[in-house]
Amino acid sequence: MNHNIETQNKKKADLNYIKWMKSILRRSEEVGKLELPITAIILDKKGRCIGRGSNKRETKNDPLGHAELIALRQAAWLKNDWRFNECSIIVNLEPCTMCAAALIQARMGQVIYGADDNKRGGFGGTIDLSKHKSAHHKMNVIRGILDDECEKKIKIWFKKLRNQK
């Protein structure tokens, strides 16, 4: 019985993440005109969006202008708290090592992402910081939400960039 409820809740949660990922991918189309098309959103424990960020590295000449960090700042401002144990972040690409470390510092409860990043990823793509001894809290990491679609969009973007050069 309990197991059934758990399975049902998990299914509901997965569908919800897919819905958010679709909205992230739509938003990334717009972002992709100027930046690497990455968007991140942060949900509170009730599943409400409390932060959103897209890459701003080029437009602001900011090496820290990653989608996840921008979303974190906005959500922390709204929450009036830097702790995110009850929250989830959803992003279309595996967070880089800088963002993964920031999410650990923020004690993010859950990290959900689409495509793996085998060049810069901080949750297993290169190193898994969520399992590193510097991570002092329990973090739930869910990979591969709409991963094919996420990966395809980023590949197309890089291909376009190469063609422009």
Ligand SMILES: [Zn+2]
């Ligand atoms: Zn990053």
